Amino acid sequence: xxxxxxxxEVIYLDYQATTPCDRRVLDEVIPYFCEEFGNPHSxxxxxxxxxxxxxxxxxxxxxxxxxxxxxEDIIFTSGATEANNLALQGIARFYRxxxxxxxxxxxxxxxxxxxxxxxxxxxxxxxxxxxxxKGIVDLQVLEEALSDRTLLVSIMSVxxxxxxxxxxxxxxxxxxxxxxxxxxxxxxxxxxxxxxAFQVDLMSISGHxxxxxxxxxxxxxxxxxxxxxxxxxxxGGQERGLRSGTLPTPLCxxxxxxxxxxxxxMQSEAARLAQLxxxxxxVLFSNLEKVYLNGDVDSRCIPGCLNLSFAGVEGEAIMLGxxxxxxxxxxxxxxxxxxxxxxxxxxxxxxxxxxxSLRIGFGRFTTLEEVKFASEKLVEVVNKLRQxxxxx
Amino acid sequence: MEYSKExxxxxxxxxxxxxxxxxxxxxxxxxxxxxxxxxxxxLQIKVNEDGKIFEAKFKAFGCGAAIASSSLITEWIRxxxxxxxxxxxxQEVAEYLSLPPVKAHCSVLAEExxxxxxxxxxxxxxxxVIA
Numbered sequence: 001x002x003x004x005x006x007x008x009e010v011i012y013l014d015y016q017a018t019t020p021c022d023r024r025v026l027d028e029v030i031p032y033f034c035e036e037f038g039n040p041h042s043x044x045x046x047x048x049x050x051x052x053x054x055x056x057x058x059x060x061x062x063x064x065x066x067x068x069x070x071x072e073d074i075i076f077t078s079g080a081t082e083a084n085n086l087a088l089q090g091i092a093r094f095y096r097x098x099x100x101x102x103x104x105x106x107x108x109x110x111x112x113x114x115x116x117x118x119x120x121x122x123x124x125x126x127x128x129x130x131x132x133x134k135g136i137v138d139l140q141v142l143e144e145a146l147s148d149r150t151l152l153v154s155i156m157s158v159x160x161x162x163x164x165x166x167x168x169x170x171x172x173x174x175x176x177x178x179x180x181x182x183x184x185x186x187x188x189x190x191x192x193x194x195x196x197a198f199q200v201d202l203m204s205i206s207g208h209x210x211x212x213x214x215x216x217x218x219x220x221x222x223x224x225x226x227x228x229x230x231x232x233x234x235x236g237g238q239e240r241g242l243r244s245g246t247l248p249t250p251l252c253x254x255x256x257x258x259x260x261x262x263x264x265x266m267q268s269e270a271a272r273l274a275q276l277x278x279x280x281x282x283v284l285f286s287n288l289e290k291v292y293l294n295g296d297v298d299s300r301c302i303p304g305c306l307n308l309s310f311a312g313v314e315g316e317a318i319m320l321g322x323x324x325x326x327x328x329x330x331x332x333x334x335x336x337x338x339x340x341x342x343x344x345x346x347x348x349x350x351x352x353x354x355x356x357s358l359r360i361g362f363g364r365f366t367t368l369e370e371v372k373f374a375s376e377k378l379v380e381v382v383n384k385l386r387q388x389x390x391x392x
Numbered sequence: 393m394e395y396s397k398e399x400x401x402x403x404x405x406x407x408x409x410x411x412x413x414x415x416x417x418x419x420x421x422x423x424x425x426x427x428x429x430x431x432x433x434x435l436q437i438k439v440n441e442d443g444k445i446f447e448a449k450f451k452a453f454g455c456g457a458a459i460a461s462s463s464l465i466t467e468w469i470r471x472x473x474x475x476x477x478x479x480x481x482x483q484e485v486a487e488y489l490s491l492p493p494v495k496a497h498c499s500v501l502a503e504e505x506x507x508x509x510x511x512x513x514x515x516x517x518x519x520x521v522i523a
Contacts, residue, residue: 314430316393316455320403332430333393333455333495340430352427352453388409388459390434390451391427 011370014326015363016160016188016305021254022211022364028257029213032250040247041238051249058256062218065259066186066203067196075219075239076252080187081111082232083204083219084154086243087183088115090229091152091202092124095181099151101125105137105166106346107159109185113342116154125149134296135164135347143174152181157189157203161330161343161359162295163305165193172199181227187217191262192270192302201227207251211364212258216251219243269364274303276362276371283375284308288382294330294349294357306360307344309353312392313385318358321381325374330357352391395456396490402460407467410449412436420513422505430454431498433462435505437469437477439513445469445477450505457495461485461502474510 012020032054038047040055059071068074077083092102104116106128116126127145131137137155146153153175158165168184175182183202186195191210197203197220207216221227221242235244284291290311295301307330310318315329330341332355340354349357358378362371386392395403411434412419419438425431431454438447448466452459464485469477485491485499 312453314454314458317403317459320393320395320400320456331455333457350428352430355427355430388406388451389453390423390432391453 009324011325011374013360013362013366013370013374014328015361015366016163016209016359017328017361018208018214019211019363020365021208021213022258022261024261025212025254025257029250029254032253036249038249040249040252041236055247055249055252055256058252058254058259061256061259061263062205063197063220065195065263066190066205066220067194067198068203068220069198070223072240073197073220073223075221075242076247076255077204077217077219077243078215079208079217080109080185080204080206081217083206083217084109084111084183084185085115086219086229086232087202087204087221088112088119088152088154089232090242091181091183091227092119092122093230094228095151096124099149101127101147101150103127103129103142103145103150103153105155106130107135107161107343108154108156109160109187112154112156112185131346133347134300135159135162135294135343136296136300137166137171139167139170139174142171143178146174146178146180150178150180152183154183154185157184157186157195158192158302159295159343160188161341162307162347163188163302164296165189165300165302169196169199175201188302188305191259191266192304194266198222207255207258210258210262213251213254216248216255218255265364270303273362273366276366276368277303277306279368280306280360280362280371280375283372284379287379292353294344294347294353304362306362308358308360309349309356310358310382311353311356312389313382314355315358317385318378318381321384322374322377325377327361328359330359331355393456393492393495395460398464398489399456399460399491402463402489403456406459406463408449408463408470409451411451412438412447412449417516418513420509420511420516422508422512424505424508425454425458425501427453431458431501433458433501433505435462435466435502435509437506437509437513439474444471444473446471454498454501455495457489457491457498458501460489461491461498462505464489465502465506469506474513477506478510480506 040051042048203220208214294307315331316333344354482499482503
């Protein structure tokens with residue numbers, strides 16, 4: 001595959017923030033804007049049925065990528081934020097007679113944290129369980145937090161800042177034993193690691209994290225045994241009544257195609273990204289002292305995500321020194337709230353090192369040349385800033 | 393963060409990076425901010441016999457705005473009397489650099505650093521007089 005799908009003047013290493021839409025996805029999507037524009041819910045005529053057929057193919061591709069038992073388990077949403085909100089709020093509000101406790105981890109994505117905070121304001125009891133220094137949920141702590149009043153556990157499959165993989169099968173086992181619903185935000189996991197949606201009750205994914213379009217995602221809602229949700233949106237009763245609104249056929253098709261490609265290329269891509277990561281780290285570690293890896297150093301981490309702290313220099317200042325390279329920082333200075341990353345704080349990363357952190361993400365269109373250039377540039381900028389640092 | 397060309401220039405070519413001898417009685421030293429907050433500025437002044445700042449140096453751990461604010465203020469205080477230097481307001485720094493509101497605290501730190509360096513210098517020299 002060509003890896004030339006990028007602007008030549010920038011190096012994009014922020015694949016956890018978003019990914020470019022793959023050209024193969026775009027090609028598949030285009031006809032559904034102007035030619036096959038039928039309303040997929042107008043099944044009484046040919047245009048509607050064509051659109052519906054395309055959507056059902058997409059639904060099957062989504063189901064297959066995430067290991068769902070049936071395509072019927074998949075609900076299309078506008079993205080993972082909506083899917084996560086639908087899961088948390090939907091379960092909490094439908095089953096509120098049965099319990100009021102919701103358990104999440106401290107390193108969930110903002111949309112899970114904020115959705116649970118909204119539920120807390122409505123009287124739910126939200127427990128945020130800590131993670132180890134490697135960013136992994138402690139199963140014993142989880143088990144201790146479960147009570148008779150617990151409705152739902154929501155733990156992400158892969159963290160978006162540090163790339164660590166949670167023990168989803170084990171968490172699922174614990175939740176089953178206690179009769180508690182288990183939701184996992186798999187926005188960063190889909191297409192990168194093998195997923196087994198059948199092990200969980202609800203799973204969220206996002207299109208734009210897997211080379212699909214922005215504005216589309218999906219929620220897996222296990223149908224057997226049936227899980228019920230109070231919808232966020234009311235209307236025509238589409239998507240099993242859980243998500244009203246005319247489906248955006250092109251976006252659904254795009255998500256489906258993105259899932260199909262991800263499934264086919266997952267293994268070879270993982271191996272390629274692991275090599276890029278190894279190369280990148282070797283350049284840094286052989287040229288700089290006091291560079292620390294945040295998260296898990298061994299295999300419980302996706303290969304395309306690196307979170308590093310560079311002692312003595314601040315993350316935003318590093319980014320400013322290499323404007324042609326697109327990355328992220330966990331430093332307070334890059335956030336509007338002036339709070340350093342809640343994920344790094346949860347890992348007990350020293351605050352000054354949280355301010356010194358960068359997230360570097362490799363993906364489908366990253367080349368070895370780019371990794372080489374970025375790693376060398378990073379060494380140069382860190383050295384320059386360390387020379388003017390009072391802490392170095 | 394979208395920065396002005398003034399900030400970018402001072403970040404790219406910072407003026408007055410370095411250190412002065414802390415034990416020199418004509419040198420005043422300040423360290424302000426905290427590593428845990430993401431900003432630390434070390435600022436030093438060297439005062440001549442006329443009571444004017446003839447050298448100012450800084451080192452900064454922080455974002456582009458922190459580096460630019462501290463570099464700029466070292467430029468501004470050079471050649472000034474202590475009274476003039478202490479009169480420089482953080483708003484002037486923030487304005488010159490067109491700092492976004494969320495970065496205003498960087499200019500506050502720079503102003504604080506100048507004040508503390510002057511106090512340090514004065515303390516050293518009053519002790520000398522007493523001794």
